[in-house]
Each structure stands twice: as C-alpha cells, then as structure tokens.
Amino acid sequence: GAVVSQHPSWVICKSGTSVKIECRSLDFQATTMFWYRQFPKQSLMLMATSNEGSKATYEQGVEKDKFLINHASLTLSTLTVTSAHPEDSSFYICSARDPSGGADTGELFFGEGSRLTVL
Amino acid sequence: GQNIDQPTEMTATEGAIVQINCTYQTSGFNGLFWYQQHAGEAPTFLSYNVLDGLEEKGRFSSFLSRSKGYSYLLLKELQMKDSASYLCASMDSNYQLIWGAGTKLIIKP
Numbered sequence: 001g002a003v004v005s006q007h008p009s010w011v012i013c014k015s016g017t018s019v020k021i022e023c024r025s026l027d028f029q030a031t032t033m034f035w036y037r038q039f040p041k042q043s044l045m046l047m048a049t050s051n052e053g054s055k056a057t058y059e060q061g062v063e064k065d066k067f068l069i070n071h072a073s074l075t076l077s078t079l080t081v082t083s084a085h086p087e088d089s090s091f092y093i094c095s096a097r098d099p100s101g102g103a104d105t106g107e108l109f110f111g112e113g114s115r116l117t118v119l
Numbered sequence: 120g121q122n123i124d125q126p127t128e129m130t131a132t133e134g135a136i137v138q139i140n141c142t143y144q145t146s147g148f149n150g151l152f153w154y155q156q157h158a159g160e161a162p163t164f165l166s167y168n169v170l171d172g173l174e175e176k177g178r179f180s181s182f183l184s185r186s187k188g189y190s191y192l193l194l195k196e197l198q199m200k201d202s203a204s205y206l207c208a209s210m211d212s213n214y215q216l217i218w219g220a221g222t223k224l225i226i227k228p
Contacts, residue, residue, distance in 0.1 A: 006161075043206060043220040044162070093161050108216070110161035 003027055004096050006111025013084055014119055021079045021114045023094030029074035030096035034108070035067075038091045050077040084118040091115050121145045123219035125207050130225045131197055139192045139205050139222045147212020151183050151190045154206040156221065162206055165192070194224075202226045 003026040013019050023033055031052045036044040048069050049057040056069035068080040077096075081088055092115075095108040122144045131137040143151065150169040154162035168174055168183035168190060180193040192205055204221040211217055 041223075043218045046216075046218075091159075095161075108164070110163070113159075113161045115159070 004030075004094065004109045004111045006094050006114055008114055009112055010115050010117075012117045012119065015085055016083055018080055018082045019084055019116060021081075021092055021094075021116075023077045023079070023096070023111050025075045025096045025098075025109075028096075028098045030077075030098070031074060033071060033077040033094055033096045035069060035077070035079050036093045036095065038093060038113075044093065047079075052077075081116065084116070086118045089116055089118045121209075121211065121217045123207055123209055123217055125205075125219040125222045127220070128223045128225065130227060131194075133197055133199060133226055133228050135197050136193065136195050137197060137224065139194075139207075139224065141190045141192070141207030141219060143188050143190070143207070143209040143217070143219075145209045145211040145217050148185065149210040149212065149214055151181075152208040152210065152216065153179075153181055153190075153192045154208065155203050156206055157203045165205075197226050199226050199228070 005024045005026055007022045011019055033050040035047045037047050038044050046059050047062045050069045050071040052071045052074050058064050066082055071077040091113050093113040094111040097108055125141045150167055152167050153165040155165050156162040166181035168181050171183055171185055173180055173182045178195045183190045204223045206221045207219040208216040
C-alpha cells in the first residue's frame with residue numbers, strides 16, 4: 001500500500017528555536033497533504049491542508065506565521081514550527097491521500113508522527 | 120455544526136467481542152472511516168463505509184446507517200494487541216474528514 005514517511009520521529013529543542021518536520025509520500029504523488037497536531041489523550045486536530053505549488057490552507061486558530069508549511073514538490077511537504085515554546089510540545093502527524101484511489105475514497109495514509117518537546 | 124460522538128473508553132476481555140459506536144453530524148456526507156491508533160503512533164486505516172450495511176474484514180466489521188447518522192466498529196476474538204484508540208471520522212461534502220475524539224479500548228486477559 002501507499003507509504004508516507006515522516007522525519008524526524010523525535011525532536012527536542014530549546015525554547016525560541018525553529019524545528020522543521022518533513023513529510024514524504026514514497027510511492028505516490030500527493031498534491032494534497034494534511035498536517036495534524038495531537039495532544040495527549042486527545043484526537044487529531046487538523047492544522048492545515050498543504051497544497052503543492054500554492055499556499056497552505058490553515059484551520060481557524062492556527063497561526064500561519066508560526067507554523068510554516070511548504071509543499072514544494074508532489075512528494076514532500078514540510079512543517080516548520082518557528083520560535084517554538086513549551087506549549088508547542090505535541091505529536092505532529094502528516095497524512096496524504098493517494099489520488100489513484102480516487103478523491104472520494106478519502107483513505108488517508110499517515111506518516112509515523114513527530115514528537116516535539118520544547119524545553 | 121459538525122460533530123462526532125463516540126465513547127471515551129471501553130474495556131473488554133481477551134477473546135470476546137466489542138462494539139464501538141459512533142454518531143455523526145456533518146455538512147454533507149461522503150463516507151465514514153474507522154482508524155486504529157496505538158499509543159504514540161500514527162493512525163492506521165481500518166474501514167470505510169459509504170453505503171448502509173455491514174462491511175466485514177477479518178476480525179473487524181464496520182456498520183453504517185446513514186439515516187440514523189450512526190456507525191459501529193465490531194471487533195471479534197479480541198487480542199491483547201487490539202488495545203488501542205479507535206477513531207471514527209466522517210467525510211463531509213468538501214471531502215474533509217471530521218474526527219471524533221477516539222475510543223480507548225482496554226483489553227484485559
């Protein structure tokens with residue numbers, strides 16, 4: 001089946017620094033990728049929809065300038081957490097839809113997730 | 120508004136059967152999904168229903184009633200490895216997934 005790879009799996013950084021998380025579709029081209037954040041014992045929260053070659057669409061309440069999303073190619077989207085603070089510590093997950101499955105099937109393939117800890 | 124409801128936590132015994140219910144209210148409907156998520160890992164796809172009825176896939180089955188806005192995930196012959204959170208998600212008219220908070224399933228020996 002389709003594979004989505006996310007890197008890094010774990011990252012610890014100091015407050016005020018920036019962290020970049022990569023999401024790659026390994027065996028299909030993804031025009032759209034999704035970025036989620038998940039706090040402990042809570043469900044996935046969609047942060048933004050990443051569109052190849054255009055600006056990301058952010059959900060209400062998500063700061064565009066803090067969570068920079070770049071979808072420069074059909075197989076790579078990146079999320080950069082700028083000026084990270086302890087409250088940004090969370091599990092960040094990306095997903096992509098394999099277009100060969102048809103847009104209406106909606107099956108999403110998830111990356112492994114990236115656990116960010118900001119000290 | 121859009122809303123997905125599912126129980127927060129359930130407990131079942133190894134070898135038994137458990138049913139996890141989900142009710143949904145979304146703007147339009149393009150299918151109901153169930154995902155499994157083990158602690159600290161990303162979700163994995165279990166099932167997709169867009170028509171009424173029961174879809175069986177091995178030990179797992181998923182049911183949908185569109186008129187009632189209701190779905191359930193049925194897990195048979197429970198194994199310890201089935202201990203996980205089960206996420207219900209409804210796809211709205213814009214093909215966006217609306218996620219439930221997940222049901223944590225605890226399997227006891």
